[in-house]
Amino acid sequence: MVYELLTLERRDDGVAVVTLTNGKVNPLSRELLGELKQAADDLAADLPGAVVITGGDRIFAAGADISQFGGPDEAAEIGPLFHDAIGAFAALPRFVIAAVSGYALGGGCELALGCDYRIASERAVFGQPEILLGIIPGGGGTQRLARVVGASKAKEMCLTGRQVKADEALRIGLADEVVAPEQLHVRALALAGEVARGALVAQGITKRLIDDGIETSLDDGLAMERDGFVEVFRSDDSQIGVASFLEHGPGKATFTGR
Incomplete structure (x- = not known):
């Protein structure tokens, strides 16, 4: 374009x-x-x-x-x-x-x-x-x-x-x-x-939950968060981040954005 x-x-x-x-x-x-x-x-x-x-x-x-x-x-x-x-x-x-x-x-x-x-x-x-x-x-x-x-x-x-x-x-x-x-x-x-440079999949899910949750009740927002918490663990970055934390502590992960 x-x-x-x-x-x-x-x-x-x-x-x-x-x-x-x-x-x-x-x-x-x-x-x-x-x-x-x-x-x-x-x-x-x-x-x-x-x-x-x-x-x-x-x-x-x-x-x-x-x-x-x-x-x-x-x-x-x-x-x-x-x-x-x-x-x-x-x-x-x-x-x-x-x-x-x-x-x-x-x-x-x-x-x-x-x-x-x-x-x-x-x-x-x-x-x-x-x-x-x-x-x-x-x-x-x-x-x-x-x-x-x-x-x-x-x-x-x-x-x-x-x-x-x-x-x-x-x-x-x-x-x-x-x-x-x-x-x-x-x-x-x-x-x-x-x-x-961060965990882009988790960022996208977080943004969506905040934007959608603010328009609904707390109970419905918490239900969406539970689903999002499961969803984020399907990302490569979640596995990278957790493994890096266990081995090196917080803030050391190099994420792929996937």
Whole structure:
């Protein structure tokens, strides 16, 4: 696949880096959403060890391409494009990290929310400002934001359109780490590289159980965990890890990802 509005780099350490390159503000146009969905599909077909999604230094992504908005008919087309693209990254059985520098607004915030972990630079700003246009978030913001920061804070952000700077984002759980701007990609790639060397089958099962379990009752979640605990012992890595622990102690295993 030849991409025009993003780049997809597969590094030697097993990390895949997706970088938005749609002009100065990275609007999430129909075309970019289509490329994001294709990139996620390409990654799913040949899974890396971990994924980093990033954008520009001043703007991660400024939101949807407002020029493509119209009425209900256009909304009925654009909404699914957001859900499909972001959902495809969220569904990858790998650790997906958003490295956010500058503004992540509207769809940009929703893309970051679709990742498993968000590392922000000190100049990052998050927000769901759709209400200022008389509309609502359409890329998952009303749902994912509430699951991350809680219903009250999500309502306050979505109903006022207020933007949240990096220090507050860290405090409310919207960002998981805040680093100096020059350290953003260094830290994101280091964490992704560490995870990519791990037990990838177990990671995928763990991610699935957390994502699915949070939507159900504790009893049902525990039942899923019991099944996953059996499932993971069918992997080569489980045998490697247990044998390495018994012989060398913890943290010494070299996993194959199978």
